[in-house]
Amino acid sequence: MNNNFNLTYIPKRPDKPRESGTTMMMDKGLSLRQIEDLIESSGDFFDIAKFGFGTAFVTKDLEEKIKLYQSAGIRPYFGGTLFELFIARNKFDDYRKLIDKFGLDLCEVSDGSIIIPHEQKLVYISKLAKDRTV
Incomplete structure (x- = not known):
């Protein structure tokens, strides 16, 4: 992976698919064209969207x-x-079906907008982690 500056002591990142050093970017509503441009310009630098x-x-x-x-x-x-x-909305099974429908192997469990008791959150994580990365 190349960078634009002559900086020393920058560790070499492994090539994709990476097991470590993965980088996530957030898609906050990009268009298809913007994603194409992003992938072309810097797709080698991130692993997760x-x-x-x-x-x-x-x-x-x-x-x-x-x-x-x-x-x-x-x-x-x-x-x-x-x-x-x-x-x-008590639709956990529908959420799992949605993830499967789109072929996603990653998911996030959070409680930033609603209150989910910690023990229940652990149950969701355990169920989802059986066949994907949480």
């Missing part, structure tokens, strides 16, 4: 965006706010 703040709920062309990230070796996932939207 998070659809933050529940943006997946209103994102146009969500399936195409996910496929675009995946085709570039970038693992997309839905942020915790979307998880909380499902939990607040």
Whole structure:
């Protein structure tokens, strides 16, 4: 991986797919064209794309965006706010089906917008961690 400056003592990052040193970027509503440009300009530098703040709920062309990230070796996932939207409506199983529908192998469990008792949060994490990274 190249950088634009002659700086010394910068450790070499492993090539993708990386097991360590992974970098996440947040998609706060990028268009397909913006994602294409981002991947072209700096896709080698990040490994994970998070659809933050529940943006997946209103994102146009969500399936195409996910496929675009995946085709570039970038693992997309839905942020915790979307998880909380499902939990607040007692729709945990529907959330799992949604993740499976889009072929996502990462997910986030959070309680930033709603109160989830710690023990219940651990149950959600345990169930989701059986077949994906939480």
